[in-house]
Amino acid sequence: MDQLAVMVVGAGMGGLAVTLALRQQGIATVLYEQAPELSEVGAGIMLTPNACRALMALGVFEAIDARAQRPGATHYRDYRTGAILTSVHYDEAFQRRYGGPYLTIHRADLQDALKQAVLAHDPTILQLGHRLVEVEQDEHRVTACFANGVRASADLLIACDGIKSVVREQVFGLGSATFSGHVAYRGMVPIERLGPEYRTADTSTTLGPGQHWVMYTVKQGAFLNYVAIPERGAWTEESWSVPATAEELRQEFAHWHASYHQLIDLTPPERLFKWGLFDRAPLPRWVAGRVALLGDAAHPTTPFMAQGAAMAFEDAVVLGRALAASQTLPEALATYERVRLPRGSWVQVRSRFFGQLYHKQAPPDEISLERRAANDVLYPYDAASVPLEGAPLPA
Numbered sequence: 236m237d238q239l240a241v242m243v244v245g246a247g248m249g250g251l252a253v254t255l256a257l258r259q260q261g262i263a264t265v266l267y268e269q270a271p272e273l274s275e276v277g278a279g280i281m282l283t284p285n286a287c288r289a290l291m292a293l294g295v296f297e298a299i300d301a302r303a304q305r306p307g308a309t310h311y312r313d314y315r316t317g318a319i320l321t322s323v324h325y326d327e328a329f330q331r332r333y334g335g336p337y338l339t340i341h342r343a344d345l346q347d348a349l350k351q352a353v354l355a356h357d358p359t360i361l362q363l364g365h366r367l368v369e370v371e372q373d374e375h376r377v378t379a380c381f382a383n384g385v386r387a388s389a390d391l392l393i394a395c396d397g398i399k400s401v402v403r404e405q406v407f408g409l410g411s412a413t414f415s416g417h418v419a420y421r422g423m424v425p426i427e428r429l430g431p432e433y434r435t436a437d438t439s440t441t442l443g444p445g446q447h448w449v450m451y452t453v454k455q456g457a458f459l460n461y462v463a464i465p466e467r468g469a470w471t472e473e474s475w476s477v478p479a480t481a482e483e484l485r486q487e488f489a490h491w492h493a494s495y496h497q498l499i500d501l502t503p504p505e506r507l508f509k510w511g512l513f514d515r516a517p518l519p520r521w522v523a524g525r526v527a528l529l530g531d532a533a534h535p536t537t538p539f540m541a542q543g544a545a546m547a548f549e550d551a552v553v554l555g556r557a558l559a560a561s562q563t564l565p566e567a568l569a570t571y572e573r574v575r576l577p578r579g580s581w582v583q584v585r586s587r588f589f590g591q592l593y594h595k596q597a598p599p600d601e602i603s604l605e606r607r608a609a610n611d612v613l614y615p616y617d618a619a620s621v622p623l624e625g626a627p628l629p630a
């Protein structure tokens with residue numbers, strides 16, 4: 236293929252990762268982001284072995300690992316007592332089985348490590364303050380129009396503009412993501428406010444009726460990060476992430492053990508937010524002419540399997556490989572869609588299923604078994620070596 240010029244829109248997890256993947260292949264890339272600066276609201280993120288392997292392929296794993304934590308286990312707990320019901324261990328056998336570790340990290344640390352790696356390739360690559368408002372394309376070029384009046388053209392536009400993607404709606408006409416019926420409250424508690432039982436890298440998942448609560452430490456153990464997820468009929472807030480109050484969270488989890496209420500009370504008000512969780516049915520296609528969707532723009536997913544960012548990293552590695560291996564752009568994009576769409580769609584559907592399973596309070600052993608079956612599909616995947624012909628998935 237002749238030398239390509241590529242525009243990436245959105246400098247979140249997917250946009251930064253695919254910019255790295257393209258630069259690795261020597262493809263000229265500009266990354267446009269609407270925000271005036273990159274900043275992540277405080278929250279944690281889990282990186283499963285498949286995510287770690289994709290980050291290794293992008294050459295950023297070591298920088299991320301240095302800022303991450305390695306939990307020894309996930310403990311499933313009872314919401315009435317806080318007691319451990321069963322545990323899944325991330326031991327040597329786990330790493331051997333899946334070929335990689337399991338990390339937890341603060342999102343800002345992850346994003347910063349990706350950004351530093353991108354800027355190390357070329358400090359001018361990242362164009363902040365560019366909000367895409369319109370896309371035009373013909374058989375020769377694709378043009379992006381930004382709210383600041385800038386127009387830019389390239390051979391390919393990769394839309395990494397997230398779960399509410401403008402490009403998905405405009406170019407694909409496929410409708411927006413819809414409210415999943417779940418709200419995620421995310422809080423961070425300084426560890427010095429907590430007792431010794433919280434000074435561990437292990438993660439916890441507590442299941443209650445119609446609710447669950449995930450927590451683990453971030454920032455080298457300096458904060459306990461929690462995500463508390465109740466159900467709700469509608470999301471009526473103007474923005475999809477807004478500050479939350481301790482009082483409303485306490486009311487949502489009124490029947491839970493006192494230790495959860497203590498965590499809520501110890502959360503500094505400026506470190507408590509809530510998100511409406513959105514997803515949508517899998518898309519029939521991710522590519523239209525010279526435009527390709529990647530990350531949440533392609534597969535808006537609930538977070539119940541901790542796979543949204545992982546899928547974006549895998550997408551990035553595979554798209555980079557497809558562009559390097561193909562004779563033409565249509566061939567490369569068809570390869571990308573063929574390899575990635577079935578897996579991204581599978582995660583969207585399975586993730587919904589796990590939301591239901593958690594909230595109907597299935598026995599922890601049943602959840603462990605279901606998770607293990609899903610993990611056996613997800614975790615061994617190696618985006619750097621998966622055949623570009625595509626591989627079958629279980630039903």
Ligand SMILES: Cc1cc2nc3c(=O)[nH]c(=O)nc-3n(C[C@H](O)[C@H](O)[C@H](O)COP(=O)(O)OP(=O)(O)OC[C@H]3O[C@@H](n4cnc5c(N)ncnc54)[C@H](O)[C@@H]3O)c2cc1C
Nearest residue numbers: 245247248249269281367396397530531538541543544545
């Ligand atoms: C509560 C919660 C917990 C989660 N936990 C995990 C986890 O443990 N593990 C995991 O793998 N995933 C997790 N996820 C999912 C993960 O956060 C997302 O899947 C991931 O951030 C998607 O990356 P992205 O690049 O597609 O989108 P984003 O990271 O959302 O980035 C989109 C970027 O595009 C920019 N943008 C948007 N519109 C425009 C425009 N018009 N013009 C220019 N720029 C634009 C935005 O400003 C943003 O920078 C979680 C999600 C939630 C809500």
